[in-house]
Amino acid sequence: MSLPASFLDDVKRLIPADRRFDDPLSTLAFGTDASFYRLIPKLVIRVESEEEVVTLLKLAQVDRVPVTFRAAGTSLSGQAISDSVLIVLGDNWNGREVRREGEQIRLQPGVIGAQANAWLAPFGRKIGPDPASINAAKIGGIVANNSSGMCCGTAQNTYHTLAGIRLVLADGTRIDTEDAQSVAAFRASHGPLLERLRELGRETRANPELAAKIRHKYRLKNTTGLSLNALVDFEEPLDILSHLLVGSEGTLGFISAVTYDTVLDHPNKASALIVFPDVETCCNAVTVLKTQPVSAVELLDRRSMRSVQNKPGMPAFVRELSENACALLIEARAATQPMLHEQLAQIMASIAHFPVEKQVDFTEDPAENARLWAIRKDTFPAVGAVRETGTTVIIEDVTFPVEQLAIGVRRLIELFEKHHYDEAILFGHALEGNLHFVFTQGFNDPEEIARYSAFMDDVTQLVAVEFNGSLKAEHGTGRNMAPFVELEWGSDAYQLMWQLKRLLDPNGILNPDVVLSEDPQIHLKHLKPMPAADAIVDKCIECGFCEPVCPSKGLTLSPRQRIVIWRDIQAKKRAGTDTTDLERDYHYQGIETCAATGLCAQRCPVGINTGELVKKLRGQEATHGRTADWLAHHFTTALKGARFTLHAANGARMLLGAPRLAKISAALTKASSGRVPLWTPAMPQPENAIRFNPPVDDQRPRVVYLAACVSRVMGPAAADHEQMSLMDKTRGLLEKAGYQVVFPDDQDSLCCGQPFASKGYAAQAEEKRQQLLAALTNASRGGLDPIYCDTSPCTLRLVQDLKDTRLDLYDPVRFIRTHLLDKLEFTPQQEAIAVHVTCSTQHLGESQALIELARLCSVNVVIPEGIHCCGFAGDKGFTTPELNAHSLRTLKDAVQYCSEGISTSRTCEIGLTQHGGIDYHGLVYLVDRVTRPRTA
Incomplete structure (x- = not known):
């Protein structure tokens, strides 16, 4: 059925066209969350204010239009998708207010969980929930799912x-529990609703059997059904209402702000891995550890350890463990180191009597800690990475009473064997009896669906009936467990949930079939296809962890959405469906506006670089091979042409003036679909070719200076207060530190190949790369001298897959920190400095080092929030300027008090200068300014 015309007309008047999506590509892209379900919305609306949400809900009520709210879409049980109207959060939901030295924090629903913790870190505090998805999940989803995590517990x-909450109910009414006026108005307008909540609470507490069941259920980790504990924990109706919304998965209202009482984030921590000979011993140790000062205890069965045993950095003994081994990864935290050591001794003494097969003793070393936790964190993606193409990864989430954990684990393993889920692994938050099991599942034929259905019937019977546990500990009920809520809770509790749903959403418009459903087969419907698309991306599990770092997310598509659409195009082609329109739209949304810098791979649990797929597709579209060959073989001439173009642009600026030229250029760029590059006041002036000086025979150590082609062509912008070129500044700094600077021969003909690679000309790119490496080998006397590259993207391209281990290649950050710190004396400046960590710097592992270098140079360093990639992406800032503008849309406000910005990529600095409103320079400018040669 289509949406009512009257509703659509009203929505058009309310929401601008650029925030309404009903085309096939967009609705499919948004019809995907991290679960194994898919629904295609008829309309997607990006909301930017609470007022819009209020009006939309009132309109939806009039026409009985179902709506679903969506934050990050990392939910695993199908609660963030819709076949009606999907309301997604836009940019303007990132507000926060830190109170009382971090003891409380008020957050809007669009804040990413990890960002909230970054704001609280200076106070030694954090929010309580710590889901594995915290780097991508948003507060709206964390609250709506009552997410927990490894250390959170119950x-x-x-x-x-919860200290306070601001809600919009299904009828569009707002209530802010921290605002006395709002509370008074709500009591006046919704007195009967509040009174009914009071009555339901009174009736529930007066029913001993029901109240006892509720208390038992929430002694465990439990997100199955609505939060009935609100009715036994509170008497005040507003408290009941507030806590009912927690874990309601968007079925009772919209959460527009929440205030947390924060928890301590102790700085001293240590981890140990202890492997027991069998599951029983392991679980008995958990019962003891429950009484000890531990912050996390993670259980890993033998299968889960086997799934990661061949990964780099894994302890060798993991491969040799016995068949029945079961491990505990234990973490302890404390305010001071002596207190931590006291705790560790107490913990080890408490379990000393248990037989142990292998163990890694408690370590406080951060690198070793990370290695141990990688065993736990890599298990889920490890299963995803080896699954058969076309299948999906399912992660289920149950709780057994902790005293029955051992038998529960055994029985679950028996069910894996019974239903032939041979690859299934088991791990979890052992202190709470919370187990995750991961398995792969195809939904391509009725037999597979029947196998899954029979397995779920057995699992639900085992957990909910035999053990009186919870079917969803922390992933939310969704549509996955909606048919089993009554099985777990019993008829009385189930009917009570329906009473609450109908009280707060009488017309049933909020996220139907999620949490509560009258369809007993809803968990077997709308199953997501995972068709083969390309080997580069076939292992994608569509979790959405990649999305926060993508510069095009919100402009066009995110990496997850690029994969979703490409999968659909390939499936349609195989089915003989015409994909012309879809491919036309995908060309711009999927290919043209991808920065292809690969930051997505750093966040991806299975290491997928969506940029590699995009480069491959660009290669298939690349039809100017002869031109690319000519440019590769006549690179010196090409650079002369580039300098001439910049000369011409600079002449036009002097003739027309910067404002008029910028206006004309913008029109030409738009009219030519990016073929005419965009001119802005940040556009560089032409740089002169390198003045080559032959090496002199002196006693100074040599360094080979590789000036990237952009550094050799692009000088400072005309309006820049710093008019010395990057090459001259770099050379001066290196000589100040006592180095003799030498250049490769015939440098203007050299290039790392990056411009060719980004356009899809892989062969020409590799030819240029090999030519450059040969020149560097010669210039460095066979690798005797270090090689300094002044641009981090070029350094990254050169070191990737570098087989000649003799070459000692450095980007600016690594060279300065390893070779110049002991040769220069730093006097930090007072003026604030903005730091942009380029994508390549992140890939090179130098992010923190760049920030620390900046802090050596300035007492006030600003790292703008939420900008992971500038989106300039080589020449995209010229040809697809909207990508750069979108990525840096928050930069100007973030750097308004800074005197200068620093980076390590000349092209990135063009866009950063334009959109930041301050001059951005290479790191060497700052280092040179605040240093002098160190005297002996």
Whole structure:
């Protein structure tokens, strides 16, 4: 059925066209969350204000239009998708207010969980929930799912750390529990609703059997059904209402702000890995550890350890463990080191009597800690990475009473064997009896669906009936467990949930079939296809972890959405469906506006670089091979042409004036679909070719200076207060530190190949790369001298897959920190400095080093929030300027008090200067300014 015309007309008047999506590509892209379900919305609306949400809900009520709210879409149980109207959060939901030295924080629903913790870190505090998806999940989803995590337990989830909440109910009414006027107005307008909540609470507490069941259920980790504990924990109706919304998965209202009581984030921590000979011993140790000062205890069965045993950095003994081995990864935290050591001794003494097969003793070394936790964190993606193409990865999430954990684990393993899920692994938050099991599942034929259905029937019977546990500990009910809520809770509790749903959403418009459903087969419907698309991306599990770092997310598509659409195009082609329109739209949304810098791969649990797929597709579209060959073989001439173009642009600026030229250029760029590059006041002036000086025979150590082609062509912008070129500044700094600077021969003919690679000309790119490496080998006397590259993207391209281990290649950050710190004396400046960490710097592992170098140079360093990639992407800032503008849309406000910005990529600095409103320079400018040669 289509949406009512009257509703659509009203929505058109309310929401601008650029925030309404009903085309096939967009609705499919948004019809995907991290679960194994898919629904295609008829309309997607990006909302930017609470007022819009209020009006939309009122319109939806009039026409009985179902709506679903979506934050990050990292939910695993199908609660963030819709076949009606999907309302997604736009940019303007990132507000925060830190209170009382971090003891409380008020957050809007668009804030990413990890960002909230970054704001709290200076106070030694954090929010209680710590889901594995915290780097991508947003507060709206964390609250709506009552997410928890490894250290959170039951005591520190949103429900138990909630200090206040602001809601929009299904009828469009707002209530802010921290605002006395709002509360008074709500009591006046919704007195009967509040009174009914009071009555339901009174009736529930007066029913001993029901109240006892609720208390038992929430002694465990439990997100199955609505939060009935609100009715036994509170008497005040507003408290009941507030806590009912926690874990309601968008079925009772919209959460527009939440205030947390934060928890301590102790700085001293240590981890140990202890492997027991069998599951029983392991689980008995958990029962003991429950009484000890531990912050996390993660259980890993033998299968889960086997799934990661061949990964680099894994302890060798993992491969040799016995068949029945079961491990605990234990973490302890404390305010001071002596207190931590006291805790560690107490913990080890408490379990000393248990037989142990292998163990890694408690370590406080951060690198070793990370290595141990990688065992746990890599298990889920490890299963995803080896699954058969076309299948999906399912992660289920149950809780057994901790005293029955051993038998629960055994029984679950028996069910894996019974239903032939041979690859299934088991791990979890052992202190809470919370187990995750991961398995792969195809939904391509009825037999596979029947196998899954029979397995789920057995699992639900085992957990909910035999053990009186919870079917969803922390992933939310969704549509996955909606048919089993009554099985777990019993008829009385189930009917009570329906009473609450109908009280707060009488017309049933909020996220139907999620949490509560009258369809007993809803968990077997709308199953997501995972068709083969390309080997580069076939292992994608569509979790969405990649999305926060993507510069095009919100402009066009995110990496997850690029993969979703490409999968659909390939499936349609195989089915004989015409994909002309879809491919035309995908060309711009998927290919043209991808920065292809590969930051997505750093966040991806299975290491997928969506940029590699895009480069491959660009290669298939690349039809100017002869031109690319000519440019590769006549690179010196090409650079002369580039300098001439910049001369011409600079002449036009002097003739027309910067404002008029910028206006004309913008029109030409738009009219030519990016073929005419965009001119802005940040456009560089032409740089002169390198003045080559032959090496002199002196006693100074030599360094080979590789000036990137952009550095050799692009000088400072005319309006830049710093008019010395990057090459001259770099050379001066290196000589100040006592180096003799030498250049490769015939440098103007050299290039790392990056411009060719980004356009899809892989062969020409590799030819240029090999030519450059040969020149560097010669210039460095066979690798005797270090090689300094002044641009981090070029350094990254050169060191990737570098087989000649003799070459000692450095980007600016690594060279300065390893070779110049002991040769220069730093006097930090007072003026604030903005730091942009380029994508290549992140890939090179030098992000923190760049920030620390900046802090050596300035007492006030600003790292703008939420900007992971500038989106300039080589020449995209010239040809697709909207990508650069979108990525840096928040930069100007973030750097308004800074005197200068620094980076390590000349092209990135053009866009950063334009959109930041301050001059951005290479790191060497700052280092040179605040240093002098160190005297002996």
